[in-house]
Amino acid sequence: QDIKAAFIDPLSGPFAATGSNGLHQFQFAADRLVNEKGGLLGGRKLVVDGFDNKTSPQESLIQLQVAIDQGYRYIIQGNSSGVANALTEAIEKHNKRNPDSRVLFLNYSAVDPALTNDKCNFWHFRFDANADIKMDVLTDVIAGNKDIHKVYIIGQDYSFGKAVSAAANAMLKAKRPDIEIVGDELHPIGKVKDFTPYARKITAAGADAVITGNWGADMLGLGKALVANGYTGPVYTYYAAGSGITAAFGEAGKGVIRLVSEGQTNPPVSDVASAYYDAYKAKYADGNVDQTRITNTIAMLAAAIEKAGTADDVVAVGKALEGMELDSIWGTKLFMRPQDHQLIQNMHILQHTNEGVTYDYDNSGFGVVVESTVEMAGMDSPTTCKMDRP
Amino acid sequence: MLEVTDLHAYYGKSHILQGVNLSIQEGEIVALLGRNGVGRSTTCKAIMGEVPPQGSIRFKGTEIAGKKAFEVANLGIGYVPENRDIFPGLTTRQNLILGLKPRQKDGQGRWSMQDMFELFENLKNRADVEASVLSGGEQQMLTMCRTLMGDPDLVMIDEPTEGLSPQMVQRVASLLQEIARRGIATLLVEQKLSIALDIAHRVYVMGHGRVVFEGTPQELKAREDVRKEWLEV
Amino acid sequence: MTDTTHKSAVSTPASRLTLGQVAPWLFAIAFLVLLPFVFKSNAALTIMNQMMITIVFALAYNMLLGQGGMLSFGHAVYLGFGGFMCMHIMNAVEDNGLPLPLPLLPIFGGLFGLGLATIIGSFSTRRAGTVFAMISLGIGELIAACTVIIVVLFGGEEGISGDRTYGLPVFGYEFLQQIEVYYVLGFWTVLSALLMYLFSRTPVGRMANAVRDNPERAEFLGYSARWVRFYSFCASGFFAGVAGAMVAINYEILTEQSMSATQSGVILLVAFLGGVGFFFGPIIGAIVFTLLQSVLSLYTEIWQLYLGALFLATVMFFPGGLAGVLMMHVPVARLGKFGLLVMPYIKTLLPALVSVIGVSALMEIIFHYRHAPPGDEEMTLFWVTFDSHNLLAMLIAFVVAAAGFWVAKRNSGELRNAWHAANTPDGGRA
Amino acid sequence: MNAPMSKTAVPALQLEGLRKSFGRTEIIRGVDLSIQRGELHAVIGPNGAGKSTLFNLITGRFAPTSGTVRLHGTDLAGMAPFQINRMGLSRSFQITNIFPKMTVFENVRCSLLWSQGYRYSFWNLVSRSRELNEGADEILEQINLTARRDLPAGVLSYAEQRALEIGITIAGGADVIMLDEPTAGMSHSETDYIVELIRKVTENKTLVMVEHDMGVVFGLADRISVLVYGEIIATGRPEDVRANPKVQEAYLGAALEAEH
Amino acid sequence: MDLVVINLIDGLVTGLLLFMLSSGLTLIFSMMGVLNFAHASFYMLGAYFAYQISLYVGFWPGLLIAPLIVGVLGALVERYGLRRVHQYGHVPELIFTFGLALLIEEVVQFIWGKNIVPFDEPELLNFALFSIGGNAIPAYKVFMIFISIGIFLALLYVLTRTRVGMVIQAALSYPRTVEALGHNVPLVFMGVFGVGTALAGVAGVIAGPVLGTFPGMAFLLGSIVFVTIVIGGLGSLWGALVASLLIGWLTTFAATSTFEFASLLTAIGLERPEDLSESYIRDLWTLSLPQIGPILPYILMVLILVFRPFGLFGKRDV
């Protein structure tokens, strides 16, 4: 009998691109890391099935219920912290009310720090670095760059954008008090048609560097407007790669776009990693492995199930995940911090370029190449999590 | 000029016209009489193609049954509908301009806008106000003029005197005669017998979707029975 | 009619309730009570709950559109507002230990919806038509934008969440289980539907129709078109708020999505799909739409394509919505000639269905063909597993679609004739 | 019939110095008119004289440029149509103005609601009120539309719609009734029927009517006013008006003889 | 100061782009009475078609061909869809276009996928024409300005110098009567819808490279175009132009402003609380004008409708 994981993410609507790319990467990872090697617990396959939540919290809850009824015990989600917040609460309630059909929540991309702080619970595990950790890495890099004197922070007006802004402010102040924050603003999410005015303002403020948590069309619009306006400094971002964005930036983004991310695909770290990527490309010619954390999620889940000796008792699997250490094929150590279920791993600053790119994104010739690395980033970052364990 | 033979028409499943036969010659005023609801308006609509006709309708030798309304109109049939259908939002003048055929310019036909204004001074005074505010009678005049602007060879006029003052009724009557003098054939649908009998060359009386009487006004005056049974007078 | 009305003429209805009037409601109640015995799973319950929420909301919406002729592009605002306020109440009750039983929450949702509607309606209902529609669009966008800006009230994009099991069990129920929630929502659905139905039968409700048809003339009958619109609007806001409270109870979370323009657009589609011309139309629409959205999306990624096509087809061929299609058969049933239609229906609709299946199969195959990774070319469709890159599959789907279409088309003449026959009383006016 | 009441009684309708301009054109140029309770009054005049405009001014559809309108002594200035209607004034329209999507029965029933005191109530069910339903059916009977009771009003034939128009106007039982060309488009027999009906329902009520059918006017009216270019050139009993040379010139013309 | 000049130019560009879209909609909405919710979808189609064409023959032929295809598509939609629905009234028409918008978005995803496609401005115009205070004004934007003005003039000619507008307006109330006067109403409707959608197509081709070409681009602009033509007043081309520019400048200046509502609160005597999380109006303390920039047009529209239901230049009820 198969071990079933439900991937509840947008498969339609404006964020469908990210969602379906993610699903493909999960399914590929499950096949390659588990099923092709004979499965788990002596032959059980791990399958990941997609459930379309249309990026709506309510619809996510419906799909969650459907998935649970159909025997899914692992819930995977990542797009939008808003949905993640709804899911983690719903799952906590569900597990409390229905001890017979408890599930685990594997969050691979929703990075709102609250999920592993005030809102943490035993059932939630985050495989991406949270916004604070990422910002820590980013600000380390900025702090080290003596050419940067003026920084502009811009983000989408919602919890994640605000978290980015708050962290950037606090950390820059601590690390480089001399840096002037010449702008710190939020714009409505998904509503700005033309980012030119923002670009003008950023140029007018004389910024040397821009920090943004924007994603999707908001990222592309902002980046393109900046470049078109003649801005040449670095733009530090969270999500400016893959899903067509890399191709759309093309030459214009070169030397400008920087990314903070856990994944290192360029230069490739090992033959295993290259083989993995090649195999993925062979299967999805148009796709990218732009979320290496997905591989990590599957690897750790598989390891935890093996360690717990069961896939059905999610408490045991959760306990096995807590504190787990593993080597990722992407060349980093993975450590699931038991206090808050936040994965600790190496973080990189990546550069958008077409030089030294072995694995490009969107078949554009452009990709992201590692510029600098922080090992086991956020290893002892503080957390306010107080977790009740079953 | 117009030759209608065995015309049938339906609204949904109700059989309204049950074999109408009539003909109109050039320059002739033909009145179509009958009680409310016998299908006189429907006859006009069927000729225009607004109601799908069955049977034969020949106009100047061409079969027009089954043609679209605008095709029929462009062949030279003008139609003045009974419920006026003034275009709201357009001025009186614009309403008149719309009477012109797509490629026709004002003054190219038998009638110019100037003629119309001379004929009905009310319209001239109201040329540039939105036509929907015109008085009931003015709207009636406008509808007639609008159709004439398109320079038809045959006009079908449905109840032109409804809502007109007695004086205006006279005016319309003489207009109709003027129309005939210019060689235009007229099919007149009327309720007011006196007018119709005054100016028509020939009359048809309709009853139950058929033509039940055909003749000159004098003949109709003589036929007490027809008037009693089909016209209630 | 039924035998209880024998005394009164057609025109004067009996002053007592007739069985004919009550039966549909009793039936609906019985149906709702029994449904969970058939569909037991939590998922089914969740979907049914969602369905009931949509029903109440769609009915409330149709008080505006269908009955009052007011086209709103921002009605989700009232649902959302009622819902958010209920979340706050839920949290306040939990924090302060107030004795408010959960099943009463919808009253408060309704009151808040009503309150907001009163404010907005005071200026938006001055005119009908496009002015009203555009004001509703503007207000909708405005308030929806506020949901992400005013975090205190709406919790940003995360929304406000709470716990419905906040204590105070009602008759020993703590609402831990979906089934308990189901019955609470079921009660409110029936009650709201009944009240809305009755509202449409009151003087204001009737005048709403009149104002929809001809506001000017209504004014000459002693009614201010504006006030009539305003009252309908407020009533609609109330029931939208009730639906919002139902959302709060069912999901224990409200987010900006519930208030968004998308949600407002969806409810317009739902109401129309069901048929705005009939009271029960939106109910059908809500059921069908929820099924499509929550169930169809489990089976196919391109469900929205089907949804779009369904809307186009509905609006083009059945402008009265699904309810309109049903009601077309009432005269036939009255004449007792339904039997005439059965065979032609089978002969036309069956092949048409086959054709639709063929077309959708074709779409699925093409979709799979374009998006499936190489080496993973197997797909399962209608319990058949095959290789989507095999032209034969496409060909078969195409042939099925075309053949179905051809047969349906050929038999449609027969259906048309039968339809005529069934609608014509023996020797009478149609 | 009803002789004009004594001078002391408040007139049902009183117009003083009424004027109305649209843009620069003055359509109503100072109309003074007083109509007594119980009077059947006809307004005639050439097309475009301003008869319908006068109706619109009285019923609140337009606001006068200057002058006053009093209904039973109350100044109507600034009142909306629905307020005026509630004071007991009801009108019909020259260009048919009904509720096309509602059934014929509903059309009539709606026109009964306010006058029977239902107002904006949402605690009464209209189908449960015997007086409403019977009242509506009675009106339908009177305007000969019982057979069409459950059809949408929009599909009625032109003449039937005209009858419904009158039905809606008289249903509320207002005591001042204003009819704008009630018989337009009707055949002879129907016209006769409607005239009878009007006579019946306006018993002890005030009627103001615009008509071009002189047969109807002279058969029905107690008094007649002639409106020409926005001014009343004559008011009086039918015989006097008919004999007035100014009226003959401006309006009746030779047509009168031809008509009957 | 430079920033003000720049903003004026940017606002002009945004406004004119909006005008390109809304001119087509004004044409359709005011003439045919169709609230075409799929208008922005045709805009999206324009961008995608042009992108596809540009892959083979470059940008310029696409500028010509893509709107043509969109126009023909629009005409077909009118002929085989809308015309049928038209008789049922405005709401069904609206639902039809609603469904159409849904469908077009799906079809676009079906064909081009869900990702952003790399559609770029032509090399020829990919340079900064001039710059003010370190802000570059790309040649492409100047090009956009000229195209929009061209469209405006052409439309103005068609609307004021031909009978088409009148025919359609008349046909709105009495299509049969207009036909009986000899006008081919269905053809005119089809033409207008075709031209209107083609205009949307042009806007799509031109905006695609700047604003990004992705399946959500239609939704993004969906309702703002309605706001534009409603503010301007239905049926008024001038109104559409003025409203577009107004909205363009409004949003541009709002986006670049640094106004904080906190200053307003201090001005009325409130004091910023130490701990914001305690305050019920904490959101106001942190609110800035750019945050609400995109909803300003909606506020403007509501205000205008409440006080002037015809819009700025409209003569009749919207």
Ligand SMILES: Nc1ncnc2c1ncn2[C@@H]1O[C@H](COP(=O)(O)OP(=O)(O)OP(=O)(O)O)[C@@H](O)[C@H]1O
């Ligand atoms: N659209 C329609 N649908 C159904 N029946 C109709 C329709 N239009 C007219 N009828 C019916 O067709 C019959 C003939 O109508 P028509 O309008 O031709 O009569 P008419 O002789 O012109 O009478 P009138 O004096 O009332 O204008 C009438 O009984 C009318 O009720």
Ligand SMILES: Nc1ncnc2c1ncn2[C@@H]1O[C@H](COP(=O)(O)OP(=O)(O)OP(=O)(O)O)[C@@H](O)[C@H]1O
């Ligand atoms: N809103 C308006 N704006 C401008 N002119 C108007 C308006 N309403 C009416 N008129 C004009 O006022 C004049 C009087 O119109 P009214 O409808 O009162 O005439 P009437 O006496 O009822 O004529 P009929 O007997 O033809 O119905 C007409 O010339 C009409 O064009």
Ligand SMILES: CC(C)C[C@H](N)C(=O)O
């Ligand atoms: C996938 C990501 C764009 C989601 C984003 N990180 C969030 O937390 O909302």
Ligand SMILES: [Mg+2]
């Ligand atoms: Mg007729």
Ligand SMILES: [Mg+2]
């Ligand atoms: Mg009049």
